[in-house]
Amino acid sequence: MANTQEEQQKLLHLRKQIFITGYKGGMAHLASCYSCLEMVYALYCKGILRFDATNPKWEDRDRFILSKGHAGLALYGVLMEAGLISEEMYHSYLMEDAQIGGEPCMRDCDWVEATTGSLGHGLSMGQGIAMALQMDQKDAGVYVMLGDGELEEGTVWEAVMSAPAFGLSNLVAILDCNDIQKMDFVEKTIGAPKWGEKFASFGWNVVEVDGHDMEAFTNCLLGLRETADRPTLVIAHTVKGKGVSIMEHNPNWHFKLPGRKELKVFKEELGITDAELE
C-alpha cells in the first residue's frame, strides 16, 4: 500500500484515538469511521482540500461534507490531527458538557460544512454550495462523501440527476464503498446495483480507486481538479472496520462496541493499554 511508514503510524494513532473516545463515550460507529479514515485524512492532511487554518469561513475554501455523518468521529479525529479543533473538544465526546456528538454538526464546530446524520442530505447540500460557488465564479471545489448503503435514499438520486444538468464540474461525490450497511451486506439488502453505471448514465464522470491507498486517492482527486468538466463520482473501494481483524468486512459491527473477549483484540491490534481506557 502506498502509504508511508509515518502515515501508517498516524493512521494507527487515529484509529486508536477514535476507539478510545468512542469506547469511553459508550457508543460509536467504529467500523464506518475506519472504512473512510484514510480518505478523510488525505483530504485534510495531504493537500487535497484548500483551506485557511486560521479562518474556517474563508470564502474561497474547498468544502468537504461527510454525508454519511455517522462516521463523525473520523472527521472530528482528522480535524484534531490537522490542528483545526482541540484535543479537549475531541475527547469531550458524549461526556458531560460534550462539545461534539456522534454526527458532524455546524452548531458545534465551524469546520463542519453541513450538519448531517439523516442520510441522503449531503449531496444536495453540496450541490447547492457548488452552485453558489459557480455563480460567484470561484475556483473552489465541493467534496461529498456518501456511504454505499446511503445510496438507497431516494433524495440522493434527485441530486445525481440535477448536478450534471447544472454543469457542476466543481462537485465530487466520494463513495465509501464498503459493501455493508447497518443490518447486512448492501448486496443482500438491495441486490448488486452497479453504482458507477448508474451515475454515468445520468452524466457523471466516474472513476474508481482504492480508498485505503492515500497516494492513489490523493492523485485521483488532485487530477480531477485539472480535468473535470462535469460532476465526478469517485468509487472508493474500502473495507468496513479496516484495521481491526474481527471487525473487518463483518456486518455485525455497524454500531457496536466490543465485549470483554473482543476488547482484547482491539487492544492488541491498536496498541491500547488498560490505562488508556480508564
Added chain:
Amino acid sequence: MNSAYIGKLMELAEKDSNVIHLLADSGTGYDEMFRRNFPHQIYNFGIAEENMVAAAAGMATAGKIPFVFTAGAFLAYRSMEFIRDDVCFQNLNVKIVGMGSGLSWSSLGPTHHTTEDLAVLRAIPNLMILSPATPKQVMECVQLAYEHVGPVYIRIGMNHEKEFYPEDYRMQATANDTLMDGGDLAVFVTGSILEEVHKACEMLQADGVQPKLVNVTSIKPFQPQEVVAAAQAGMPIVTVEEHNIHGGLAGVIAEEVAFAGMGARVYPIGIEDVFAAGYGNQLMVRKANGLDAEHIYRRMKEVRTNE
C-alpha cells in the same frame, strides 16, 4: 398572489444579486420574465422538492439568499425533514414560499390542500412563519423575509385574492392588524380566508353585533396583545383559518390563552381534523367545508348565543 410575489422578488433580485429564485417545476406563471431579467438568479430543480430545499441550505452557507417556491403541501410535508435539519437547525438564510395555501388547489383534492402546514412547521425552532391575506401583504412579507436573516416560511394563496389594504400599506414587522374595532367578540383570522371572514363580520354588523376583526400575519413569532386585550375585556375569542383547527391559528391562540392563564374560551373555526371534502373552485370547496362567509357568520352567531 403569485404575481405580487414574483413582482416583489424581481424588485429584490434587481437590488441584490444574491437573491435566487428556486423552483421545483411548479412556478408562478411569470418565471420566464424573471429568467429574462435575471438569468443567473433562477434555477428549476425539476420535480425534486427535497433536493431543492437542501441545495438552498447549501447556497445559503455560501452567502446566497434563496427563495424556494412550490406548492406548500410539497414543502411542508414532503420536504419537512430537509426544512428542519438543513435549513432551520443551522438557522440558515433560506426563504420557503408555499403557494396554494389552505384549499386553494380546490380542484385537486387533499393531496394538494395545505391545511396542516402551520401545525407541521410551527413546531420547528428558528422558523419565522408568515401567512399573508392579500397581495399587498404578500409583498410586505417578502420584504420582511428578505430583511430577516434566518429561515422564513411564507404561505400564500393563488386565486386572485381580494385586496383589503391601501396602496401605501406598510406591514409593521410581525404585528397584527385590527381591521374592525368592535367590542362584542374578537375574531382572529389568518391567510386569504380573510375575504370570507370580512364578509361574515359585515353580516354580523348588519345584525347590530360589533366584532373586532384582527388579521394575524405572523403566526410565529405571534404577538399576543390583541388576544390579551380581548380576554381581559371578557370578549369571546373566535379563530378562523383555512387549516386544521389543531396546531394552526387556533392552536397558537389557545396556547397563548392557556399558558398565560387568561381563562378565556377560544372558538375555533377551520377544518375540523378531517381531510377536506369536495372539488371545484375554492369557494365551492370552502362551502363544502363550512368555510364560506355564510357558514362562518352562522358559527359566529352561535358563539354569541352560547356566551
